[in-house]
Amino acid sequence: MTTNLSGDVIVVTGAGSGIGREYALLAARGGARIVVNDIGGARDDQPSSADRVVDEIQTAGGIAISDYTDVTMADAETSSSSVLSASGDASTASSTTPASHGAA
Numbered sequence: 001m002t003t004n005l006s007g008d009v010i011v012v013t014g015a016g017s018g019i020g021r022e023y024a025l026l027a028a029r030g031g032a033r034i035v036v037n038d039i040g041g042a043r044d045d046q047p048s049s050a051d052r053v054v055d056e057i058q059t060a061g062g063i064a065i066s067d068y069t070d071v072t073m074a075d076a077e078t079s080s081s082s083v084l085s086a087s088g089d090a091s092t093a094s095s096t097t098p099a100s101h102g103a104a
Contacts, residue, residue: 003030004030004031005027005030005031005032006030006031006032007031008027008031008032008033009032009033009034009035010024010027010032010033010034010035011034011035011037011067012024012027012034012035012036012037013037013038013071014037014038015034015036015037015038015050015053016036016038016040016048016049016050016052016053017038017040017049020038021049021053024036024053024057024064025053025056025057025060028057028060028062028063028064029060029062031062033062033063033064034054034057034062034063034064034065035064035065035067036050036053036054036057036064036065036066036067037050037067037068037069037071038050038053038066038067038068039068039069039070048066048068050066050067050068051066054066
């Protein structure tokens with residue numbers, strides 16, 4: 001059973017694969033508008049993992065946009081503001097990436 005999330009905007013970090021992808025797809029099925037955040041870029045003329053998830057959501061009739069911000073970087077707040085201005089106020093932000101992502 002999916003909760004009614006119509007009208008909500010949900011930012012999901014790490015949404016290009018794994019549990020983040022599943023969370024984004026589930027929330028989209030519930031009617032939320034999704035910001036699919038993943039730093040994995042496009043390779044070999046193939047779309048990025050974030051773009052593939054956005055396509056999947058849109059094909060199913062949902063609303064989603066890609067965001068490639070590295071949320072571990074200092075400018076993540078500025079970039080997130082830009083994303084939200086394009087998508088609306090965020091109702092929920094879900095991080096499925098570890099806080100130490102990229103740290104040695």
